[in-house]
Amino acid sequence: MRLIDTLRFARDAATGYPVRTTLSVLAMSIGVAAVVILTALGDGARRYVVGQFSSIGTNLVIVLPGRSGTGGFNPANAITSTPRDLTVDDAAALKRAPAVHRLAPLAVGTSEISYGGRLREIMVAGSTRDFVAIRNFDLLQGDALPDEDWNRGSPVALIGAKIRSEMFGNAPALGRLIRVGDRRLRIIGILKPTGQGLGMNTDELVIVPVSVAQSLFNSNTLFRILVEARSREAIPQARDEVLAILKQRHRGEEDVTVITQDAVLATFDKLLGALTLAVAGIAAISLAVAGILVMNVMLVAVTQRTGEIGLLKALGAPARTIRLAFLSEAAMLSSVGALLGYLLGQGGAFAIRQAFPVFPAYPPDWAVIAALLTALSTGLLFGVMPARRAAQLDPVLALMKH
Amino acid sequence: MALIELAAIERRFQLGDTTVNALAGLNLHIAAGEYVAVMGPSGSGKSTLLNLLGLLDRPDAGTYRLEGRDVTTLSPDEQAAVRSQRIGFVFQSFHLVPRLTAAENIALPMMLAGLAPAERTQRVNQALKDFGLDHRADHKPDQLSGGQRQRVAIARATIMQPPLILADEPTGNLDRHTGEDVVDLLETLNSRGVTLIVVTHDPGLGARARRQLVMEDGRLKHDSLASRQTACG
Numbered sequence: 001m002r003l004i005d006t007l008r009f010a011r012d013a014a015t016g017y018p019v020r021t022t023l024s025v026l027a028m029s030i031g032v033a034a035v036v037i038l039t040a041l042g043d044g045a046r047r048y049v050v051g052q053f054s055s056i057g058t059n060l061v062i063v064l065p066g067r068s069g070t071g072g073f074n075p076a077n078a079i080t081s082t083p084r085d086l087t088v089d090d091a092a093a094l095k096r097a098p099a100v101h102r103l104a105p106l107a108v109g110t111s112e113i114s115y116g117g118r119l120r121e122i123m124v125a126g127s128t129r130d131f132v133a134i135r136n137f138d139l140l141q142g143d144a145l146p147d148e149d150w151n152r153g154s155p156v157a158l159i160g161a162k163i164r165s166e167m168f169g170n171a172p173a174l175g176r177l178i179r180v181g182d183r184r185l186r187i188i189g190i191l192k193p194t195g196q197g198l199g200m201n202t203d204e205l206v207i208v209p210v211s212v213a214q215s216l217f218n219s220n221t222l223f224r225i226l227v228e229a230r231s232r233e234a235i236p237q238a239r240d241e242v243l244a245i246l247k248q249r250h251r252g253e254e255d256v257t258v259i260t261q262d263a264v265l266a267t268f269d270k271l272l273g274a275l276t277l278a279v280a281g282i283a284a285i286s287l288a289v290a291g292i293l294v295m296n297v298m299l300v301a302v303t304q305r306t307g308e309i310g311l312l313k314a315l316g317a318p319a320r321t322i323r324l325a326f327l328s329e330a331a332m333l334s335s336v337g338a339l340l341g342y343l344l345g346q347g348g349a350f351a352i353r354q355a356f357p358v359f360p361a362y363p364p365d366w367a368v369i370a371a372l373l374t375a376l377s378t379g380l381l382f383g384v385m386p387a388r389r390a391a392q393l394d395p396v397l398a399l400m401k402h
Numbered sequence: 403m404a405l406i407e408l409a410a411i412e413r414r415f416q417l418g419d420t421t422v423n424a425l426a427g428l429n430l431h432i433a434a435g436e437y438v439a440v441m442g443p444s445g446s447g448k449s450t451l452l453n454l455l456g457l458l459d460r461p462d463a464g465t466y467r468l469e470g471r472d473v474t475t476l477s478p479d480e481q482a483a484v485r486s487q488r489i490g491f492v493f494q495s496f497h498l499v500p501r502l503t504a505a506e507n508i509a510l511p512m513m514l515a516g517l518a519p520a521e522r523t524q525r526v527n528q529a530l531k532d533f534g535l536d537h538r539a540d541h542k543p544d545q546l547s548g549g550q551r552q553r554v555a556i557a558r559a560t561i562m563q564p565p566l567i568l569a570d571e572p573t574g575n576l577d578r579h580t581g582e583d584v585v586d587l588l589e590t591l592n593s594r595g596v597t598l599i600v601v602t603h604d605p606g607l608g609a610r611a612r613r614q615l616v617m618e619d620g621r622l623k624h625d626s627l628a629s630r631q632t633a634c635g
């Protein structure tokens with residue numbers, strides 16, 4: 001039998017029994033769609049987190065006060081208390097490390113801002129000129145902090161977009177004097193709105209020189225030192241140099257934790273990648289179930305069409321032709337199901353992206369290819385047994401049934 | 403040379419503890435172009451004989467030569483090829499594929515044999531004309547009368563132009579009148595040289611054949627040709 005005839009015959013056989021064909025196509029398509037959508041969610045989460053982490057800066061090496069047990073990234077470090085303080089002088093000393101491109105000390109606290117009788121609670125970040133550039137903040141108006149002695153900061157401030165609109169409405173804010181805590185500061189820059197993200201939300205942030213912040217909080221410690229290495233390759237070197245300098249300054253004690261953005265990124269990447277894989281594996285089970293359903297449907301088809309198989313044999317069809325006809329039918333059921341599932345899955349992922357524009361829910365290529373291949377191969381694999389059964393039927397007995 | 407030569411054919415079925423001798427010690431020669439009716443009571447082995455002649459079944463012992471070639475030792479696929487090229491079947495219950503149209507049913511053996519589509523269309527059109535089915539080409543079997551269905555089945559059996567046609571009670575599911583039409587059709591084929599072997603319960607139909615075989619308990623009880631020969635002595 002010619003291939004085209006085999007395919008047409010299989011197609012007609014499949015469409016001749018619409019209910020069972022629809023059912024198995026549906027099962028297969030749900031399996032594929034599940035893989036596509038779930039991996040789109042998993043990989044979307046990975047991309048989202050990685051994207052957010054990358055947006056906080058490039059080639060970052062972050063110094064935290066206090067020692068971590070492993071030296072690697074440990075989320076607990078973010079909340080442990082400080083055994084030995086980091087100071088502005090510590091930060092300034094890091095400038096001489098060759099692998100360091102630029103750096104910014106960071107002191108953080110809360111305070112109140114007032115202007116024209118309006119008062120509100122704010123987050124204050126005390127830092128230096130390079131802070132804005134290192135953290136990739138964009139300015140709507142004005143300039144970053146002045147380049148000056150870190151210990152004698154000018155009375156100036158940058159404010160977030162939300163503070164600007166709440167305190168000033170539509171009136172111009174640049175150049176105005178505001179009161180932060182007990183200090184009068186001049187607004188020299190306004191940050192672009194950022195919205196919610198993993199990085200710091202700057203909309204309700206006021207950035208002031210680090211010495212101003214420290215006197216506001218009445219402390220001389222730092223929350224972090226943000227160091228930008230010269231390049232991606234220089235990150236480990238920068239890390240080592242930073243550690244060495246601080247150790248020397250702290251009387252030989254390694255009492256700081258240095259985490260690199262790379263390591264954090266890699267950790268999240270691995271973690272969420274594994275999650276996606278696990279989700280894909282669970283969804284793949286539904287593919288196997290669909291394959292078994294196709295097998296069942298084909299076995300029923302062989303029973304239903306026993307008389308027809310006997311007839312085909314009587315008309316001179318060799319076993320191979322009958323095997324191929326049934327195998328093609330199974331392959332058709334699963335490939336149409338796979339295709340439909342692919343479209344459904346992509347449609348679902350598209351719908352998710354429409355509903356949550358910040359969430360990059362694209363199914364990874366490997367998942368799509370694996371889903372389609374699994375669907376086709378389970379369909380074929382589970383089609384083999386019914387096809388062989390059909391080919392092995394005794395023609396005389398088969399003809400007696402119909 | 404005889405078209406069909408059966409020598410010492412045995413076919414046994416195991417039914418629980420008992421063995422049924424569906425065919426026992428059967429010897430038979432049928433020449434090309436003959437018109438043979440096979441008769442006998444139910445269970446006498448008529449269908450078993452026809453299945454054997456059609457290579458749908460194998461004997462437990464004995465040899466079957468078709469056109470001088472021993473076909474009992476062929477592999478299943480070689481037997482399928484013989485069925486495709488040399489044998490046409492007509493069944494009591496028509497055995498049309500319900501989802502295919504009359505034309506597609508007729509074309510089925512050619513499709514299975516891998517003939518070119520153009521050749522198939524041409525032959526099917528000719529067959530539809532010959533069997534008076536011109537206006538039924540696109541009808542499904544359930545839209546056809548019994549007589550039309552059997553005509554489609556006969557058209558299908560002859561489409562590969564086999565030299566041998568085997569019909570197992572071809573009129574069994576038809577009323578007398580349509581049955582006669584179908585037999586007329588088969589006899590026309592025979593008159594053009596096709597060897598025709600018909601199993602029938604109808605003595606009237608059997609009498610129309612030039613040679614009658616009567617079976618009983620798997621044996622040939624009567625062969626009109628042999629008795630004629632003995633009578634002529």
Ligand SMILES: Nc1ncnc2c1ncn2[C@@H]1O[C@H](COP(=O)(O)OP(=O)(O)OP(=O)(O)O)[C@@H](O)[C@H]1O
Pocket residue numbers: 415416417422423424442443444445446447448449450451
């Ligand atoms: N597949 C089978 N398994 C067991 N016994 C069988 C089988 N096929 C036929 N037989 C037995 O072989 C004998 C001959 O059967 P066969 O069908 O050839 O009879 P028949 O002459 O065609 O009868 P009918 O006129 O009723 O069609 C019967 O006793 C039947 O029961």
Ligand SMILES: [Mg+2]
Pocket residue numbers: 448449450
């Ligand atoms: Mg019978």
